[in-house]
Amino acid sequence: MTSFRDALSRRVLVADGAMGTMLQAHDPSLEDFQGLEGCNEVLNVTRPDVVAGVHDAYLSAGADVVETNTFGANWAALGEYDISHRIGELSAAGARIARERADHWSEVSGRRRYVLGSMGPGTKLPSLGHTTFAVLREGYRQNAEGLIEGGADGLIVETCQDLLQVKAAVLGARDAVAACGRDVVLVVQVTIETNGAMLLGSEIGAALGVIEPLGADVIGLNCATGPAEMSEHLRYLARHCDVAISCMPNAGLPELTADGARYPLGPSELAEAQAGFVEQFGVGLVGGCCGTTPEHIAAVARAVAGRPVAARRAAPVRGAASLYAHVPFSQDASYLAIGERTNANGSRVFREAMLAGRWEE
Structure with missing residues (x-):
């Protein structure tokens, strides 16, 4: 059977859609949650039948790849429940x-199905001082180690909002991959808000400048918006990203109704958008995020599944990235200065250390 890495290089692969809403539709009891209401990851041990049913729904719809029910199986999110x-x-x-269901459908259909281990952003952002880099990295290492032990073909660090959190997750994942001695594909997806940047203000160039050197095999976008709002960011990746590209949008921008959030984009509309991304930008891994259903994934599979990945000529722009922007190394002047403003006015501790010459501090 073709490995996940080989399959990604040869044809467009279709991933699944939303997990949380599918689980909630089964109306799990407080007992199912072991008293930890809303902790979907607990259902992996108390109601594996429900989780398996969600995977089956997407696999029967034509998904090549299913994500594990582990979006919140990280130090920060599980820490909220102690x-x-x-x-x-x-x-x-x-x-x-996920491995058991993917193997079942591989045998039944004669087409290999794959498992991506979901690694979500958690609730603590290191750039905002919520926690330390070392604590996050170790938590993600444990997350990735468990996913690999359970049989994941790849790891997907997704819905990323803070580039320092991305680094912690990717390095933690790479620690686990190195220890296991297996070929595990690493996917990293950032979330770009409607203002054109990540939650902390990072634009797509900064994200690419940070993530690609870390050794990701696939870089892409997911969540926050529908496909229309992702188009220009995908265009940037198509022009400048050296590795494969993924796209997993919401079913449009959510609309608030009396019954809660409603996602307006139908299956055919999502499929049309994804087909366009495959053709125009060479996207090789497509799927859905919030608001997408097996019907959405079935439509996407009919539109793009099995197509060869479109050839593209990326022209990487080498440079350095801050939290916010990418600075190319191309020079108009005789030398290029890259610096960072100091905060001597806003931080008394910083000012005193600076005046005293305590540079390490």
């Missing part, structure tokens, strides 16, 4: 369920 010690257990359990 169960961060269960990162490895819940990650491995989620991966085993």
